[in-house]
Amino acid sequence: MINPLVMFLARRDDLSADEIAAIETLTLNHQEIKAGGAMIRQGDRPHSSILILEGFAARAHYLADGKRMISALHIPGDYVDLHSLLLDQMDHDVTAVTDCRIALTGHPEVRRVTERMPHLARLLWLSTTIDAAMHRAWIVALGRMSPLSHMAHFLCEMYVRLNVVGHTSDYNFRLPITQIDLADMLGLSVVHVNRTLQDLRATGYVTWAGASVSIKDWNALREVAQFDPVYLNLQKHPR
Amino acid sequence: MINPLVMFLARRDDLSADEIAAIETLTLNHQEIKAGGAMIRQGDRPHSSILILEGFAARAHYLADGKRMISALHIPGDYVDLHSLLLDQMDHDVTAVTDCRIALTGHPEVRRVTERMPHLARLLWLSTTIDAAMHRAWIVALGRMSPLSHMAHFLCEMYVRLNVVGHTSDYNFRLPITQIDLADMLGLSVVHVNRTLQDLRATGYVTWAGASVSIKDWNALREVAQFDPVYLNLQKHPR
DNA sequence: CGCTTTATTGACCCGAATCAAGTAGAGTGG
DNA sequence: CCACTCTACTTGATTCGGGTCAATAAAGCG
Numbered sequence: 174m175i176n177p178l179v180m181f182l183a184r185r186d187d188l189s190a191d192e193i194a195a196i197e198t199l200t201l202n203h204q205e206i207k208a209g210g211a212m213i214r215q216g217d218r219p220h221s222s223i224l225i226l227e228g229f230a231a232r233a234h235y236l237a238d239g240k241r242m243i244s245a246l247h248i249p250g251d252y253v254d255l256h257s258l259l260l261d262q263m264d265h266d267v268t269a270v271t272d273c274r275i276a277l278t279g280h281p282e283v284r285r286v287t288e289r290m291p292h293l294a295r296l297l298w299l300s301t302t303i304d305a306a307m308h309r310a311w312i313v314a315l316g317r318m319s320p321l322s323h324m325a326h327f328l329c330e331m332y333v334r335l336n337v338v339g340h341t342s343d344y345n346f347r348l349p350i351t352q353i354d355l356a357d358m359l360g361l362s363v364v365h366v367n368r369t370l371q372d373l374r375a376t377g378y379v380t381w382a383g384a385s386v387s388i389k390d391w392n393a394l395r396e397v398a399q400f401d402p403v404y405l406n407l408q409k410h411p412r
Numbered sequence: 413m414i415n416p417l418v419m420f421l422a423r424r425d426d427l428s429a430d431e432i433a434a435i436e437t438l439t440l441n442h443q444e445i446k447a448g449g450a451m452i453r454q455g456d457r458p459h460s461s462i463l464i465l466e467g468f469a470a471r472a473h474y475l476a477d478g479k480r481m482i483s484a485l486h487i488p489g490d491y492v493d494l495h496s497l498l499l500d501q502m503d504h505d506v507t508a509v510t511d512c513r514i515a516l517t518g519h520p521e522v523r524r525v526t527e528r529m530p531h532l533a534r535l536l537w538l539s540t541t542i543d544a545a546m547h548r549a550w551i552v553a554l555g556r557m558s559p560l561s562h563m564a565h566f567l568c569e570m571y572v573r574l575n576v577v578g579h580t581s582d583y584n585f586r587l588p589i590t591q592i593d594l595a596d597m598l599g600l601s602v603v604h605v606n607r608t609l610q611d612l613r614a615t616g617y618v619t620w621a622g623a624s625v626s627i628k629d630w631n632a633l634r635e636v637a638q639f640d641p642v643y644l645n646l647q648k649h650p651r
Numbered sequence: 652c653g654c655t656t657t658a659t660t661g662a663c664c665c666g667a668a669t670c671a672a673g674t675a676g677a678g679t680g681g
Numbered sequence: 682c683c684a685c686t687c688t689a690c691t692t693g694a695t696t697c698g699g700g701t702c703a704a705t706a707a708a709g710c711g
Contacts, residue, residue, distance in 0.1 A: 234552045237638050242556040244548040256541040259534060259651050265548070286533075291527045295498060298537050301544065302495040305483040308547035309483040309504070313473045315554040316599025317481040320667080336493025346682060351689065362668050399476050403503040412498050559699080589658065601700050606659060607701095622708095 175201060177250030177338040178224055182296045184337050186412045190338050192293045200224050200276035206269040212253060213267040219257040221279045226247050228273030231354065234265045243358045244305065246270070246331070246350070246380070256301050258283055271349045295412055306404040315360050318399070320369040323359050325398035328379060333386060333402050344388035345403040415439060416489030416577040417463055421535045423576050425651045431532045434525050439463050439515035445508040449479060451492060452506040458496040460518045464488050467512030470593065473504045480599045484546065484571070485589070487511070489577040495540055497522055510588050534651055545643040554599050557638075559608040562598050564637035567618060571627060572641050588623035 179196055182188055188196075203226065206212055212223055212230060225247055232245040244265070247253050253267050287294035310330065314323040328348075329343050335346045356366040373379060378394040380387045388394055418435055420428055427435075428552075442465065445451055451462055451469060464486055471484040483504070486492050492506050497519050526533035549569065553562040574585045595605040612618060617633040619626045627633055 230549065234548070234556075236552075236556055240556045242552040244551040256544065259538040259541050259645075260545070261645050261647045261649070262642055264545070264640065284534075288530045291533075294533070295523075295526075298540070299498040301537070301541055302498050305495065305540065305544040306499070306503070307545055308544055308551060309471065309473070311551055312483040312547060312554060313475075313481040315475075315551060316596075317475055317479045353689075357555075364669080364692090365667055368667090371691090401503065404503050406498075406500050408500045410500070410690085591659095592657075602657090603659085603701080604699055610659090 175339070177226060178252065180338045181250035181300065183321075185299060185406060185409060186296060187294075187409070188296075190368065192290060192296075195290060195293060199286060200226070200279045202277045204275050204277060206275060208269055208271050208273075211266055212269060212273070213257075213263050215263055215266050217235065217263045218261065219254060219280075221277045222255050222283055223267075224255055224276045224278070225251050225253055226276055228275075229270040229349065230267055230273060231270050231358075232265055232267055232272040233357070238296045241357045242360065243354065244311070246354075246358060247340065248331075248334055249340065251304075252297070252300055252376045255283070255297060256260070256304075270354060292412075294359065299406070299412055303404075303406055306406070310404050311358075320359065320361055320365065322371055322398055323370055324355075324369055325378075325394050326400050327355075327358065328381075328386065329395055329398045329400035329402075329407070331386075332385065332391075333405055333407070335363045337405075337407070344391060346386055347384045348386045349384035414578070416443070416465060417491065419577045420489035422537065424538060424645060424648060425535060426648070427535075428531075431529060431535075432502060434529060434532060437518045438521065439465070441516045443514050444510045445514060445515055446510055447510050447512075449508045449512075450505055451508060451514065452496075452502050454502055454505050456504065457500065458493060460480055460516045461494050461496055462492045462506075463515045463517070464490050464492055465513040465515055468509040468588065469502055469506055469512060470509050470597075471506055472596070480596045481599065482593065483550070484543065485593075485597060487570075487573055487577065488579065490543075490554055491536070491539055494522070494536060495543075504598075509593060522560045531651075537606035538645070542643075542645055545645070549643050550597075559598065559600055560606065560611055560638055563605075563608055563612055564617075564633050565639050566594075566597065566637075566639045567620075567625065567627070568634055568639035568641075570625075571630075571646070572644055572646070576591075576644075576646070582620055586623045587620070587625045 176196060178200065179188065179193055199262060213219060227249055230247045230253055231243045234242045250356065257263065314326050318326065331348060332341060332346060335341050340346055352366045354362055356363045360367060378390040380389065415435060417439065418427065418432055422543050427557065452458060466488055469486045469492055470482045473481045473483060476502065496502065557565065570587060571580060571585060574580050579585055591602055591605050595602045599606060617629040619628065
């Protein structure tokens with residue numbers, strides 16, 4: 174089983190043997206989290222960073238009236254809170270959407286590696302800037318796309334990201350999230366998510382039953398979503 | 413005139429004299445951009461990074477049907493595309509909302525400084541993670557807040573950010589953006605922005621005439637906006 | 652002082668929320 | 682093995698927030 178962070182980074186730039194070894198060392202301390210459990214809570218001041226090895230996790234923000242918004246969905250290979258190395262205090266929760274296996278790394282250790290290996294440091298920095306780029310794509314979709322396009326965009330993004338870490342085969346992948354979660358990612362009501370999902374299925378471009386997604390017509394889906402993967406920085410070159 | 417990036421960073425951590433000098437050296441090459449002009453265009457592969465010294469700039473994304481969405485508003489002290497150091501290609505425009513003075517720094521030079529000064533490198537990294545945190549706050553507001561709360565939140569954020577770089581006096585500041593820009597930041601129509609703005613004025617918590625904003629009741633505005641500045645990482649401590 | 656851009660207002664309409672019920676599975680325990 | 686429960690999913694009816702269209706007023710500004 175290859176470390177998904179290695180896959181994530183190696184897709185974007187060549188990694189030296191030393192760098193791969195450093196990543197392996199950073200991600201030795203494993204832990205299991207049950208679905209629904211919290212990895213990080215609002216108000217925490219983490220002293221270690223969390224990498225997802227298996228499973229899905231969501232960044233959840235709660236408003237005063239109990240409304241929830243999910244600002245990101247994280248998958249294997251994502252450093253969920255690398256930035257906690259730099260930030261004061263978490264302003265939101267990160268919760269396991271499915272059972273997860275994670276790797277914990279103490280901040281001092283992360284810092285030591287980044288100071289010793291500037292190129293690897295840049296790649297970790299890169300991973301946080303890709304997070305920011307995904308946030309921007311979500312902002313655009315929330316602000317100016319129809320629910321149908323937004324949902325299609327979400328599926329395109331998930332397909333590409335899961336593909337990078339080896340979690341797709343052909344155009345099939347597992348996406349074990351509820352319509353409730355999806356509603357809180359798209360900023361819609363559950364009812365409307367359900368109806369939009371039916372519209373999307375009706376196009377025939379994609380099937381989604383239970384946790385199994387299958388993209389039947391990638392180009393058509395891309396078209397609906399106006400999806401351009403540039404923001405995911407999939408080009409491999411020296412960084 | 414103090415370098416606004418120094419103000420931005422010095423608010424979050426102590427800077428050594430060497431670090432301040434390095435920042436000054438990085439930001440020597442000034443340039444003027446007229447309102448409406450492009451700093452960066454979608455598709456560009458920048459080989460230098462842009463810091464805003466004076467003025468406002470917006471990250472603008474255009475959809476196929478001509479709709480525009482603004483994913484971020486940048487102010488003096490913001491490194492608008494520090495991340496272009498790491499990314500392939502810009503997937504959006506950055507345009508001057510007002511006349512701007514910017515500083516350009518070649519990527520090799522930025523890289524050299526980050527490799528030589530790991531602490532300063534971390535602070536620059538921090539600035540990009542604060543961008544990401546602001547993106548998340550916008551996602552939450554777009555997805556789950558009422559237009560009135562969203563607008564109030566936007567004003568709270570702008571006040572705090574402008575305050576950090578010395579562009580406020582008491583609760584007054586200049587915010588020279590049109591309702592058209594605002595609509596594209598809030599994901600609303602111009603008409604509705606106009607009406608929401610009237611509702612906000614009607615509360616009496618804030619006045620906004622032309623480019624002049626004045627917050628009359630900060631606590632009440634914060635309340636409406638459910639604004640908690642934690643995500644802006646204003647605490648000063650070693651990073 | 653025209654000309655263009657921005658701000659404002661009103662009428663109308665539609666997309667998505669809300670409310671309310673009902674269905675379907677997946678566990679769980681007797 | 683079946684009743685019970687809990688959660689997720691689905692559907693219909695109704696409401697309402699916000700979009701669209703259209704016209705006018707008010708600034709800027711060359």
